[in-house]
Amino acid sequence: MPRCRVNPGLPDVSGNRIIARMPTRLAEKIGSDTLSVLSAFGQFWRFVGSTFSWLGRGSLRWKNMRLVIPQMYEVGFKSVPVIGITGAFIGMVLAIEAYTQFRSIGQENRLGGIINVSVVKQIGPVLAAVMLAGRVGGALTAELGTMNVTEQLDALRVMGADPVRVLVVPRFLACIILLPILTIYSDMLGVIGGWLVSVKSLGIPADPYWRYSSAAVDNWQIFEGLVKATFFGAAIGLISCYKGFTCGSGAQGVGRACTESFVTSFIAIIVLNFFFAKVAKDWYIAIYGIRSIF
């Protein structure tokens, strides 16, 4: 017996109907997707506004500062090993990769300049930020997301405490204070790693190595890296907390929010880095002119 029968007396118009409805459905879908993206964007900036509003309202009082210290421990102290190892090995890899090229043109003495300017300006801040987004961003989202789905955020609200002040502001402050410090640490180990391989292993003389390094890296490069790190820290803190606050229900919702948190933070870091590089380069040229490291 057939499972589905078509009445032979009626013309089959279902295919035409589907085709006729397709543009409407597509338009509906585009419309609803656009609305939900705009709504999420608006919600995020409202969240950012609320965070800055609480920052301005007595965030340096002891009642609020006592909440920052444990977060600084979580964000900063616990990230030291992973950021140190990453920084050191990236410095070493840069030395190995650049050495053959520089040697082929007889300029290996200038290796310090290219390694250290890359580490201080780009690789140190970006890598420290990416590591922080992975290690801390995901954990922040998971913690706040779990608090959200277990009604702990509502519990704070009914106790007359704003969750943004109690939970977001301390984490945001910890990220923007500690990422520049972690970046300095990452830079330092990157510089040491590069020096170890270049001078101690590949036999480049120490004197020209450091001379060319100091010619390439000035205060501007270091300052640029640290300013960038502050903005990266702000992006990680805000995105991670926002994703935790708005995560879906259950373990699946929290898991998805953690993934989205890392991916969004990573994209934000890369995009912000591009704009910083462009603006900083333009300003540098306007103030100091073009300086070659060769």
Add this chain to the structure above:
Amino acid sequence: MALIELQNVSKAFGSLVVLDHLDLRIEAGQSLVVIGASGTGKSVLLKHIVGLLRPDSGEVWFDGQRVDTLADRELMEMRKRFGFLFQMGALFDSLNVGDNLAFPLVEHTHKKPAEIRHIIAEKLELVGLPHFEKKMPGQLSGGQRKRVALARAITLNPEIILYDEPTTGLDPVRSDVINQLIVKLKNELKVTSITVTHDMASAFKIADRIVMLHEGKIIFDGTPKEIQQTEIPIVHQFVVGEASAEELEALGESEDIPESPEEDTERPGKASP
């Protein structure tokens, strides 16, 4: 004017209407129990009272103040007068029991640490968990979590306590402990309480007044005695804990499970094994 009043409140989540033009007045000192099947909007009702949710239409009033239009800062002030016991306790996982209880005191008072410790010990004693200050929420049983959450809800001596399914998931003895605690708080602290539950034993023990929610509306409002005598079929079924014929039919059980041997023999066309 009533202490808490909901006027013509409606709330929908997408196409699902949870509260439908609901009116409710709660007087000071009253112990109101809200009953109803799962998913009928009992917890949503509680959350409207403290401004955790805002109605799509209608008004929510508390002590002469309109709650649903209050700004966040004013809401925070208002909520200091409330205690809220969440269904799963909602204890802060990262803080121990003592710090959980201390949280509202540190947030809203200028008490010295010794005073705070004294209040915490007193509240833990009241819920029958003395010396639990150092335990973490993960080390507590379900009943203990609820009692700690209750202790936290009363640390600021609130005027109104909202209980969201206080006995769900507990054995009958632990449920009775919670019920006794609610009655004790009502008698000793003279609080107004609103309890959401579907545990009828609990409702009869703690209620002065019971309302039943069904499809977003209140279909019964009366005393515990009146609800036991009601002839409204849906309310009666809920009180005695009996599924309707339609519900059993939906499960495909009405023809398979005989309600009594007599009915089984009377049913036509039923083949014997």
